[in-house]
Amino acid sequence: MSQYAIEIRGLSHDYEPLHPAVHDVTLSLRQGTWVAICGQNGAGKTTMVKHLNGLLKPTSGAVMVDGLDTRQASVAELARHVGFVFQNPDHQIFCATCREEISFGPRNLGEPDKVIHARTEEALAWFDLVPYAEHPPALLSYGQRRLVALAAVLAMQPSILVLDEPTVGLDAASAEGLLQRIQDIHRRGCTIVLVTHDIALAARYAQEMVIMAQGRVLLHDRTRPVLAQPEILQRADLEPPQITHLCQSLSHLGLPKDATTVQEAAKAILAQLRRLP
Amino acid sequence: MTLSVDLYCPGRSWLHRLDPRTKLVMAACGVAMLLAMHSVALIAAMLVLVHLALVSARIPWARIKAIWQLTAPTMVLIVLLGSLIGPHQGPNLVTLWGWGVSVAAVANALATALRIAALALVISVWLFTTSQSTLVRGLVALGLPYPFGLALAMALRFIPAIAASFHTISDAQRARALDLSKGGPVRRARAYVPIGVAVIITSLRAAENLSRALSARAFASDTHHTELLTLTFGWRDAAITLGTIVIATAFLWARWALGLGASPLGL
Numbered sequence: 001m002s003q004y005a006i007e008i009r010g011l012s013h014d015y016e017p018l019h020p021a022v023h024d025v026t027l028s029l030r031q032g033t034w035v036a037i038c039g040q041n042g043a044g045k046t047t048m049v050k051h052l053n054g055l056l057k058p059t060s061g062a063v064m065v066d067g068l069d070t071r072q073a074s075v076a077e078l079a080r081h082v083g084f085v086f087q088n089p090d091h092q093i094f095c096a097t098c099r100e101e102i103s104f105g106p107r108n109l110g111e112p113d114k115v116i117h118a119r120t121e122e123a124l125a126w127f128d129l130v131p132y133a134e135h136p137p138a139l140l141s142y143g144q145r146r147l148v149a150l151a152a153v154l155a156m157q158p159s160i161l162v163l164d165e166p167t168v169g170l171d172a173a174s175a176e177g178l179l180q181r182i183q184d185i186h187r188r189g190c191t192i193v194l195v196t197h198d199i200a201l202a203a204r205y206a207q208e209m210v211i212m213a214q215g216r217v218l219l220h221d222r223t224r225p226v227l228a229q230p231e232i233l234q235r236a237d238l239e240p241p242q243i244t245h246l247c248q249s250l251s252h253l254g255l256p257k258d259a260t261t262v263q264e265a266a267k268a269i270l271a272q273l274r275r276l277p
Numbered sequence: 278m279t280l281s282v283d284l285y286c287p288g289r290s291w292l293h294r295l296d297p298r299t300k301l302v303m304a305a306c307g308v309a310m311l312l313a314m315h316s317v318a319l320i321a322a323m324l325v326l327v328h329l330a331l332v333s334a335r336i337p338w339a340r341i342k343a344i345w346q347l348t349a350p351t352m353v354l355i356v357l358l359g360s361l362i363g364p365h366q367g368p369n370l371v372t373l374w375g376w377g378v379s380v381a382a383v384a385n386a387l388a389t390a391l392r393i394a395a396l397a398l399v400i401s402v403w404l405f406t407t408s409q410s411t412l413v414r415g416l417v418a419l420g421l422p423y424p425f426g427l428a429l430a431m432a433l434r435f436i437p438a439i440a441a442s443f444h445t446i447s448d449a450q451r452a453r454a455l456d457l458s459k460g461g462p463v464r465r466a467r468a469y470v471p472i473g474v475a476v477i478i479t480s481l482r483a484a485e486n487l488s489r490a491l492s493a494r495a496f497a498s499d500t501h502h503t504e505l506l507t508l509t510f511g512w513r514d515a516a517i518t519l520g521t522i523v524i525a526t527a528f529l530w531a532r533w534a535l536g537l538g539a540s541p542l543g544l
Binding site: 005053082083084091104108109117138153171 | 453455
């Protein structure tokens with residue numbers, strides 16, 4: 001089996017002739033990595049990731065997911081491998097209870113009742129949704145609806161999880177809670193593809209970053225080397241996290257250009273202060 | 278994917294510049310005349326006139342073709358069935374397996390089929406050259422209560438949004454392994470239930486938010502309000518409206534008094 005969960009070769013996609021939303025993208029993402037796809041609105045992030053579960057088919061090029069060619073496989077087949085959490089949870093929710101909502105995906109995969117029950121209960125417990133198991137999901141708060149949408153996708157046990165702007169509309173505490181859960185899922189070996197325009201969020205969690213602008217990949221590398229190249233971020237109309245920006249501005253004093261957390265920056269500043277005579 | 282139900286083709290032709298009420302009168306008179314006509318020749322003449330109007334308004338040929346494509350299956354069905362089961366009067370045009378197809382039946386079916394296309398095109402002249410906001414404003418000016426006009430305008434405005442929402446929700450459910458292409462018609466129809474329910478929930482939520490946003494912006498149906506879009510019924514509109522009403526009245530009188538256009542084969 002390939003070491004890559006996702007292999008994209010020369011992918012282009014046109015919604016309209018001669019106006020490619022994604023243009024000649026080549027990318028290989030290793031299994032078990034947390035990758036952030038960053039770029040401004042219209043950069044082609046969502047168009048690109050919609051190829052991962054076959055919702056879009058390439059105009060040219062190819063996308064391989066867990067060794068499956070997405071041009072040949074159906075969306076239903078690919079759903080076994082790729083879980084896709086949409087930006088708006090309301091686009092997913094329709095059942096009368098959270099329990100039914102979460103079991104919908106495994107049922108579509110044709111899993112036995114025993115497996116469906118076990119996965120549903122595990123997902124409910126994992127996301128603290130047991131008290132709401134018999135509640136209509138449409139009547140829960142926005143943050144809880146997001147958790148239901150995520151739980152419903154995870155109950156399908158995909159090896160790759162694609163999250164399209166998962167923290168939009170959430171307060172800081174809810175966003176943090178959600179990301180902690182995604183981190184737990186990542187620790188279990190799941191490949192995470194996080195689509196976001198929030199580079200600070202990506203810097204905190206992602207191991208690798210893909211910077212996109214105008215349908216093209218400008219850079220794909222580990223998170224720190226990406227953050228250390230502000231000129232590339234600027235080309236994608238992205239700003240590095242404030243703490244990274246501060247350290248880059250003071251790099252002539254010996255601060256690292258790729259610091260991503262306040263703690264890291266404080267440690268570097270203290271080290272420099274100790275060196276003072 | 279482009280999703281739009283707005284038939285309006287922007288432009289500045291003489292038809293675009295007419296008051297929406299004038300165009301409504303033209304469409305209504307055209308419909309009344311077509312419903313009274315049975316003559317293939319007269320309906321064909323009306324079709325030529327409507328096409329001339331559309332061409333003079335610079336409506337793209339693709340839009341006109343789309344109307345023909347939309348009506349074509351019904352027209353073909355009417356001609357086929359109408360010819361076979363129509364009135365057995367006069368000479369036969371052809372005999373199929375002992376079943377006589379009369380000239381009158383074919384002409385009658387042809388007149389009905391052409392009338393459908395002509396009706397669709399007459400109404401298209403109005404819709405192709407009138408923006409949704411002007412159309413609704415015109416209806417309000419003709420006496421439609423303002424809240425109904427606003428509701429109609431918003432309904433028209435949100436049809437593309439709901440269509441886009443349907444598309445996104447289909448993607449979201451397909452991503453959860455919902456297969457919309459498997460099985461017979463009943464199974465396929467049932468597969469659309471999760472999408473339909475989610476669309477309804479999303480639409481209700483949007484409607485609730487919209488009503489709150491309207492209230493927050495001081496909307497109340499019983500208060501006096503000013504208009505952003507003012508309509509001008511000029512001398513050109515008055516002349517065309519009067520001319521259209523006179524022609525339509527004269528035709529309807531000739532139709533009932535003199536039998537003009539009453540026979541599919543005659544004038």
